[in-house]
Amino acid sequence: MRLRSLLFVPGDRPDRMEKALGSGADALILDLEDSVTDTEKGTAREAVAAFLARMPRPMPLYCRINPLAGEFANSDLAAISPKCPDGIVLPKAEGAECVRHLAAKLQAGGLAPIPILPIATETPRAVFGLGSYAEVAPLLCGLTWGAEDLPAAIGAATAREPDGRYTPPYEVIRTLALMAAHAAGVPAIETVFPAFRDLEGLAAYAGRGRRDGFDGMMAIHPAQVGAINAAFLPGPAEIAEARRVVAAFTAHPGAGSIALDGRMLDAPHLVQARRVLAALPDPTSPAV
Numbered sequence: 001m002r003l004r005s006l007l008f009v010p011g012d013r014p015d016r017m018e019k020a021l022g023s024g025a026d027a028l029i030l031d032l033e034d035s036v037t038d039t040e041k042g043t044a045r046e047a048v049a050a051f052l053a054r055m056p057r058p059m060p061l062y063c064r065i066n067p068l069a070g071e072f073a074n075s076d077l078a079a080i081s082p083k084c085p086d087g088i089v090l091p092k093a094e095g096a097e098c099v100r101h102l103a104a105k106l107q108a109g110g111l112a113p114i115p116i117l118p119i120a121t122e123t124p125r126a127v128f129g130l131g132s133y134a135e136v137a138p139l140l141c142g143l144t145w146g147a148e149d150l151p152a153a154i155g156a157a158t159a160r161e162p163d164g165r166y167t168p169p170y171e172v173i174r175t176l177a178l179m180a181a182h183a184a185g186v187p188a189i190e191t192v193f194p195a196f197r198d199l200e201g202l203a204a205y206a207g208r209g210r211r212d213g214f215d216g217m218m219a220i221h222p223a224q225v226g227a228i229n230a231a232f233l234p235g236p237a238e239i240a241e242a243r244r245v246v247a248a249f250t251a252h253p254g255a256g257s258i259a260l261d262g263r264m265l266d267a268p269h270l271v272q273a274r275r276v277l278a279a280l281p282d283p284t285s286p287a288v
């Protein structure tokens with residue numbers, strides 16, 4: 001399943017869910033948490049369950065439930081799990097034990113396993129559990145992080161510099177989340193870009209995400225989806241170079257390193273070239 005773009009949609013807005021189907025996102029996240037007030041949680045559960053019941057689905061539909069430690073999560077799961085969402089987004093996750101806890105709740109309800117996407121950096125304790133997600137990798141469909149809840153939790157004024165870049169503590173946390181996803185062997189999903197009207201800034205932000213090793217990104221507005229999708233596809237020059245690298249190694253089977261255009265290339269270059277080609281919507285290189 002490709003996860004370049006995951007678009008949040010408020011769970012109490014079925015009209016927006018309907019419109020989001022035409023957004024071009026790779027998946028929707030039907031939100032029962034932050035975008036829904038406490039008084040509207042019941043209405044949102046009913047709307048999300050009804051939307052999930054529609055078949056066939058034109059795209060994967062994920063649901064963000066409320067935190068497991070709170071009062072709403074059990075009701076969320078009772079409403080949506082029988083409709084089999086394609087994934088559950090778990091906020092305030094604090095490591096592998098939270099994932100096991102959620103999986104156990106699903107099993108106790110007699111439900112088949114549903115892939116889980118933890119938001120893995122929203123509390124101070126969560127940061128220290130990042131390395132544990134490899135223990136529950138088969139239960140995951142990815143790993144993402146957030147820079148909105150944590151500053152409030154620790155009393156920080158902001159997570160960002162005036163130009164929108166992260167302050168040093170949050171750059172570290174972003175890096176740890178990225179490495180935790182790759183250590184678990186699951187897609188690393190970049191967090192949201194809140195300034196949804198700044199499409200130029202979004203394109204630069206998403207481009208940095210792909211450059212650094214993220215596989216996709218979450219969106220908070222349909223207008224962001226196009227820029228995110230474009231950022232997480234390799235460009236023509238990158239594709240051409242990757243094909244040349246793969247072809248060069250194919251022409252020299254068993255070689256540990258080869259020369260190409262005055263450069264020495266070895267196994268990591270081949271791995272990266274294959275990763276570029278695998279990101280294409282319809283890879284055509286026979287050597288991928």
